[in-house]
Amino acid sequence: MRTRRVLPGLPLSLGITVFYLSLIVVLPLGALVYKAASLGPAEYWQIVSSERAVASYLVTAGSALGATLFNLVFGLILAWVLVRYQFPGKRLLDAVVDLPFALPTAVAGIALTTLFVPDGWLGQLAAPFGLQIAYTPLGIMIAMAFTSLPFIVRTVQPVLEDLDPALEEAAQSLGGSDSSIFLRVILPLLAPALMAGTSLSFARSLGEFGAIIFIAGNQPFETEITALLAFIRLEEYEYQAAAAIASVMLIIAFVMLAITNLLQARALRYTAKG
Template sequence: MSRRVLPGLPLTLGITLVYLSIIVCLPLGALLWKAASLGPEAYWAIVSSPRAVASYRVTMLSALAATAVNVVFGLALAWVLTRYRFPGRRLLDAIVDLPFALPTAVAGIALTSLFAANGWLGGPLADLGIRVAYTPLGIMVAMTFTSIPFVVRTVQPVLEDLDPALEEAALSLGAKEGRIFRKVILPLLAPSLLAGTSLSFARSLGEFGAVIFIAGNQPFSTEITALLTYIRVEEYDYAAAAAIASVILLSAFVMLAVTNLLQARALRYKGGA
């Protein structure tokens, strides 16, 4: 008879569901309940107001741009950390987790100082006519900084576990390195890469502390949805804050659902390969 380290399924599942309900479902349910208390007409008037729509546009486009950058450079960083040995590799590996440990407000202040017109990077960029701080580009930079570890840490373990024999077999058949990456490695990485992409995008959607310092927070230009929600809370308009937040919440749910479908397809492809 096998010994169980944890209790049986009923007790373990019960504890898990209670914990999940209290920590996740209850707050989200309260948010949706508060938003629903407005009624359809009032809800639509709030979430479709010009200022709210402008904040959705800024948030979504910045999050998409940051995620696209993270997919490319996060994959490259994971590849370097996995496939090569060089001085400082362990330090670089530790730095990847820095956005997890660093308070986002501190990150925002640091990025603003770095990319301001008189900053170390902002000054040379300003001479080239490129403004980062207090522009949508600054929002993208902040989102990229805080969300890139999700891509690296989801792809890195899969790269470490890849069988080198697959690449060697492709090389022996005359395939070029680029074709091996596209046809052999990338399909195997697809599920983890999709997971990292979805986590990166979700984190970017909800990012607040790092963004508000570098964004400039100008309505219709650099105001993100999280900030607009916070403004409504400060005005004690909790129902409006819940309504605006619910739009981002529903967007995140839709994105995660689509990602899960794509992951399932990628896993079926991997299993059939």
């Protein structure tokens, strides 16, 4: 006797899903790898290890790391405020969190540049302290943090909403302080979501382009990101060089996601045992 499926149409729906996934994700990535692989090993290494390329990796990865660490702290605080407190304008603030998703990144870059140039609203406040934000790595970090913040907030927020209040009440009844309850009870339960949001935030920062090129200044060896360098190679009709440079960031993103998924799986097993 054949077992009737609870959800009919699995072969058709799975086939459509795999087809569109291949068309949208696998095919472009495959073309990138194929183009980069058409270079010989020596030529590939010469392109990806050039002084200008290495400088762009350092600017991109360093800025993405700084933006992600900022989002990790600020995103957790923002998610906590949205879940645990009631205040006027809460719904508006909750909606503003998704603004980077809806706002074109080029528009975000122009707006941030207007704010943080030396004579801008926020740039004027930093100028007396000798701090320049626009056209520096700090400006790149701000642009990356702006576009990637929702990934951490939206992954942590539902987990916070689903936490059982009885766990905190039990810890309080045993004499736990607020800090110890957060560090020993709440934070371990949030760890998998924090890791997922952090990895997504970092990956988005690595690949950000439109919001950065306006505020970065795009000076080679100083504020030039890898995505821009690959774009420059495309404009110079050096397609293989562009693919080689882009493949480096692709490898970094995949390695980072693999490590994060491994850590997330371990955190989930630890939480399940607890």
